Amino acid sequence: MTPTPARASAAAAHALLRRTRCFAAANQIRTASRAFSSAPAGASEPQVHFLSANQKVAGDDELDVAIVGGGMVGLAVACALSNMPLTKHLRVAVIDSNPALKSMNYLKKDGIPDSRVSTVTPATISFFRDIGAWEHILQQRHAFFGKMQVWDYTGLGYTRYNARDVSKEYLGCVVENKVLCNSLLLRLQEQKEDIGKMVYPTRLVSLAFPSKSRNVGVAGLKPPSTEAEELCRSNLVKLDLSDGQTLYSKLVVGADGSKSNVRQIAGIKTTGWSYPQSAIICTVEHTAANDCAWQRFLPSGPIALLPIGDNFSNIVWTMSPEEASRHKSMSSEDFVMSVNRALDFGYGPHPNSSSLDHYVERLFSDFGGTAASTKECFEVPPRAIGLISERMAFPLSLMHSHDYVSKRLALVGDAAHTVHPLAGQGVNLGFGDAAALAKVISEGVSVGADIGDLSLLNRYETDRKAANIAMAAVLDGFQKMYSVDFGPLNVLRAAAFHGAQYISPLKKNIISYAMGDSKSPLFS
Amino acid sequence: MLRRVAPSLRRALAASAVPRGGCGARLPDPGLSSPHALPPQWRRWASAAAASSLPPPPPSPPQGPPRHAGGGSAASSLNPAEVAKFAAIAETWWDSQGPFKPLHLMNPTRLSFIRSTLCRHFRRDPYSAKPLEGLKVIDVGCGGGILSEPLARMGATVTGIDAVDKNIKIAHIHAASDPTTASIEYCCTTAEDLVKENKQFDAVISLEVIEHVANPLEFCKSLSALTAPNGATVISTINRSMRAYAAAIVGAEYILRWLPIGTHEWSKLVTPEELVLALQRASISVEEMAGFFYNPLTREWSLSDDTSINYIAYGIKKSEAPSATLQ
Numbered sequence: 063m064t065p066t067p068a069r070a071s072a073a074a075a076h077a078l079l080r081r082t083r084c085f086a087a088a089n090q091i092r093t094a095s096r097a098f099s100s101a102p103a104g105a106s107e108p109q110v111h112f113l114s115a116n117q118k119v120a121g122d123d124e125l126d127v128a129i130v131g132g133g134m135v136g137l138a139v140a141c142a143l144s145n146m147p148l149t150k151h152l153r154v155a156v157i158d159s160n161p162a163l164k165s166m167n168y169l170k171k172d173g174i175p176d177s178r179v180s181t182v183t184p185a186t187i188s189f190f191r192d193i194g195a196w197e198h199i200l201q202q203r204h205a206f207f208g209k210m211q212v213w214d215y216t217g218l219g220y221t222r223y224n225a226r227d228v229s230k231e232y233l234g235c236v237v238e239n240k241v242l243c244n245s246l247l248l249r250l251q252e253q254k255e256d257i258g259k260m261v262y263p264t265r266l267v268s269l270a271f272p273s274k275s276r277n278v279g280v281a282g283l284k285p286p287s288t289e290a291e292e293l294c295r296s297n298l299v300k301l302d303l304s305d306g307q308t309l310y311s312k313l314v315v316g317a318d319g320s321k322s323n324v325r326q327i328a329g330i331k332t333t334g335w336s337y338p339q340s341a342i343i344c345t346v347e348h349t350a351a352n353d354c355a356w357q358r359f360l361p362s363g364p365i366a367l368l369p370i371g372d373n374f375s376n377i378v379w380t381m382s383p384e385e386a387s388r389h390k391s392m393s394s395e396d397f398v399m400s401v402n403r404a405l406d407f408g409y410g411p412h413p414n415s416s417s418l419d420h421y422v423e424r425l426f427s428d429f430g431g432t433a434a435s436t437k438e439c440f441e442v443p444p445r446a447i448g449l450i451s452e453r454m455a456f457p458l459s460l461m462h463s464h465d466y467v468s469k470r471l472a473l474v475g476d477a478a479h480t481v482h483p484l485a486g487q488g489v490n491l492g493f494g495d496a497a498a499l500a501k502v503i504s505e506g507v508s509v510g511a512d513i514g515d516l517s518l519l520n521r522y523e524t525d526r527k528a529a530n531i532a533m534a535a536v537l538d539g540f541q542k543m544y545s546v547d548f549g550p551l552n553v554l555r556a557a558a559f560h561g562a563q564y565i566s567p568l569k570k571n572i573i574s575y576a577m578g579d580s581k582s583p584l585f586s
Numbered sequence: 587m588l589r590r591v592a593p594s595l596r597r598a599l600a601a602s603a604v605p606r607g608g609c610g611a612r613l614p615d616p617g618l619s620s621p622h623a624l625p626p627q628w629r630r631w632a633s634a635a636a637a638s639s640l641p642p643p644p645p646s647p648p649q650g651p652p653r654h655a656g657g658g659s660a661a662s663s664l665n666p667a668e669v670a671k672f673a674a675i676a677e678t679w680w681d682s683q684g685p686f687k688p689l690h691l692m693n694p695t696r697l698s699f700i701r702s703t704l705c706r707h708f709r710r711d712p713y714s715a716k717p718l719e720g721l722k723v724i725d726v727g728c729g730g731g732i733l734s735e736p737l738a739r740m741g742a743t744v745t746g747i748d749a750v751d752k753n754i755k756i757a758h759i760h761a762a763s764d765p766t767t768a769s770i771e772y773c774c775t776t777a778e779d780l781v782k783e784n785k786q787f788d789a790v791i792s793l794e795v796i797e798h799v800a801n802p803l804e805f806c807k808s809l810s811a812l813t814a815p816n817g818a819t820v821i822s823t824i825n826r827s828m829r830a831y832a833a834a835i836v837g838a839e840y841i842l843r844w845l846p847i848g849t850h851e852w853s854k855l856v857t858p859e860e861l862v863l864a865l866q867r868a869s870i871s872v873e874e875m876a877g878f879f880y881n882p883l884t885r886e887w888s889l890s891d892d893t894s895i896n897y898i899a900y901g902i903k904k905s906e907a908p909s910a911t912l913q
């Protein structure tokens with residue numbers, strides 16, 4: 063009970079002093095090494111002699127948040143953090159060797175659109191507005207669409223939606239993935255005077271989490287005989303990068319995609335399966351501008367034609383893997399013919415009857431007046447006149463990570479979950495993760511929490527897991543639905559599919575219907 | 587973090603000790619104690635409570651208080667039995683599933699109360715990441731530093747004191763692992779001893795301690811003496827109400843076994859009215875109070891108007907301290 067103030071505070075003060083000195087030294091070295099690391103590829107050797115220096119000093123290699131993966135979702139986390147008053151001071155790094163991270167200008171609107179695009183939802187748009195990145199999207203290519211038509215190869219019916227009918231300005235917006243990334247980067251650059259310091263153009267090689275026993279390890283009551291700096295670091299995650307640098311961080315955000323290294327190193331298990339399907343994506347050209355999103359259900363899966371500005375459209379075509387490889391290797395003329403057939407007379411007639419529409423209408427009106435527009439006539443989508451990008455084929459899979467967080471770790475985006483891409487939801491879910499994680503970190507900062515604290519991160523997991531699982535289930539349900547040929551029911555599922563994006567109670571019906579646990583509302 | 591600062595009670599004198607249908611919330615931490623040191627006007631409550639005996643009030647330990655070094659004049663608020671109890675579980679401070687689990691769970695909520703009251707009190711920008719920058723804050727009865735560390739991250743220049751040397755060691759080692767918290771000055775001492783050294787702080791915070799001290803009134807006076815004129819004082823504790831009894835003693839100790847049996851002694855608990863009066867006598871006017879509400883479904887705490895179980899109070903030290911009792 064005797065006062066023992068001096069000892070403790072002297073040690074603390076000593077530690078502090080040491081650190082201050084180290085900070086100064088590290089800053090100088092870092093400046094030099096960054097200059098090298100942002101040099102073009104192949105410049106990794108010059109960094110080597112900074113290596114030892116970097117490893118010795120503390121300071122600039124210590125971060126609050128290390129984001130592994132600078133894809134759309136990783137950048138969104140960085141951008142959100144730099145935009146909130148309570149988190150903008152955090153030392154954040156984005157680690158990714160992707161050369162796209164160097165582009166700092168608007169992408170020209172007159173180039174050929176990339177074939178990787180996303181349909182962004184209103185939630186994503188408002189998130190981008192909040193973090194100040196939507197402005198930049200508007201300066202680059204994007205395509206709002208106000209019309210949508212869904213139909214079916216059996217020719218029994220069709221559904222058209224018009225934004226007017228639901229008193230909206232638009233139904234959705236198609237944006238190239240690289241425009242999304244670029245806009246986030248440009249926003250980051252506005253926020254951080256030196257974004258070059260934030261982006262590490264290199265890859266993660268290994269991760270070491272602080273040993274669990276450490277905190278409890280005080281049991282022996284050993285005074286901090288270890289060097290203060292070492293002690294601090296032993297409490298952080300250690301990241302080894304491919305250029306030889308080592309970073310230490312309070313929190314690691316795994317935004318490194320579906321094959322996430324971070325997730326694997328952390329030993330987090332996943333559940334998932336592949337669909338016996340692949341998707342082919344590419345860009346095609348028309349003779350006139352396309353302002354409608356089109357989707358037709360074929361026996362093997364849906365084909366979508368999404369407007370991407372000017373006379374261009376994006377194709378996402380789901381089919382069996384064998385068909386996919388055949389479509390990928392055929393001549394581009396044959397491919398264009400095949401696309402036009404699939405969007406027009408192939409597999410079945412045009413729907414000339416909308417006899418099912420009043421059922422569909424009734425079904426929809428139960429869910430709040432968001433009715434499909436039945437007044438409008440069926441239209442044939444604009445013909446593609448040429449293929450103007452490579453065709454990319456990728457297998458469809460569903461994966462869900464058992465945990466999104468552990469101590470000092472959070473997974474976001476595809477690292478935590480991949481869904482069937484047919485609704486373009488993949489990245490929207492990832493942006494939802496980014497927004498939620500940034501918010502939780504901000505809440506943590508506001509009450510002085512350690513931002514790597516598990517009980518804090520658990521809040522993020524609770525928030526997102528439910529949303530993501532529900533969406534994965536919906537999309538999986540759809541997949542199951544159209545992987546079986548229901549014949550005349552196709553039109554219903556086609557219509558329901560698109561209606562479901564706007565009307566959530568319907569989603570539930572559709573899933574249980576698709577899974578066979580409830581009877582079809584129309585044919586019971 | 588999380589919860590908004592819910593409506594808080596201005597001027598404490600509101601409902602509190604009214605027994606209501608109790609449901610689960612509970613209270614942190616351990617304590618043994620002797621009922622004898624209560625101020626006379628509270629002793630009545632104590633004996634009444636003891637008489638109404640529900641489950642077993644834990645045995646009162648022998649009470650001879652060996653005063654610590656330099657002992658002397660001022661009545662110490664230290665209760666040796668309490669101290670022994672905290673020493674016994676010192677190692678578990680940072681085990682978020684251990685005996686201090688309730689404190690860990692409550693931490694974000696009580697910090698959001700502290701953040702919002704101190705930001706208003708010191709006219710700090712609530713959107714600042716470090717709103718307490720430059721303020722000298724003392725955490726009295728800091729234990730393993732569960733509160734001191736976040737305060738330091740919020741920018742405060744923190745001093746943490748505790749009567750248990752082991753706690754201070756744990757706190758110090760733990761804080762050293764983060765540069766931001768390594769600057770906390772931890773010290774094994776009591777409020778009374780610091781008063782003797784004429785130390786003063788912009789804000790004096792003592793959470794979940796007053797129910798473990800021998801003499802709450804003297805303790806309040808010490809806290810007041812440590813608070814600079816016009817500075818802020820924040821105290822949290824558990825109410826002496828039927829609900830608190832049900833939740834903290836029967837619920838948390840006997841049924842859920844969250845807390846070691848004997849952690850709380852009914853007679854030592856302080857009601858909001860008593861706290862307000864005691865602080866008033868110590869020249870601190872209570873400006874705001876809030877209760878803690880535990881939602882067993884979300885397993886989260888939030889602030890509420892209901893002070894019948896756990897509550898927290900913020901007051902201002904009057905500038906013209908009239909009766910400087912303790913100097």
Ligand SMILES: Cc1cc2nc3c(=O)[nH]c(=O)nc-3n(C[C@H](O)[C@H](O)[C@H](O)COP(=O)(O)OP(=O)(O)OC[C@H]3O[C@@H](n4cnc5c(N)ncnc54)[C@H](O)[C@@H]3O)c2cc1C
Nearest residue numbers: 131133134135158179180265266318319475476486488489
């Ligand atoms: C071909 C294809 C088409 C798609 N089409 C659509 C669509 O139309 N609409 C839609 O919504 N979704 C679509 N998706 C899904 C969508 O692309 C993903 O949901 C989205 O890209 C996820 O973003 P992310 O940032 O989580 O991961 P990614 O975009 O995969 O980014 C991961 C990043 O991490 C980096 N990285 C990986 N490992 C390391 C490492 N060890 N160190 C450092 N960096 C590392 C990579 O370089 C990459 O930049 C498609 C996916 C694919 C594969």
Ligand SMILES: C[S@@+](CC[C@H](N)C(=O)[O-])C[C@H]1O[C@@H](n2cnc3c(N)ncnc32)[C@H](O)[C@@H]1O
Nearest residue numbers: 615663664672727728729732748749750793794
């Ligand atoms: C329940 S804990 C609260 C810890 C911390 N304030 C918190 O809320 O996280 C009570 C602490 O008060 C300490 N304590 C009890 N009586 C004390 C006194 N008279 N002076 C200083 N500390 C005391 C105990 O050692 C114990 O660490």
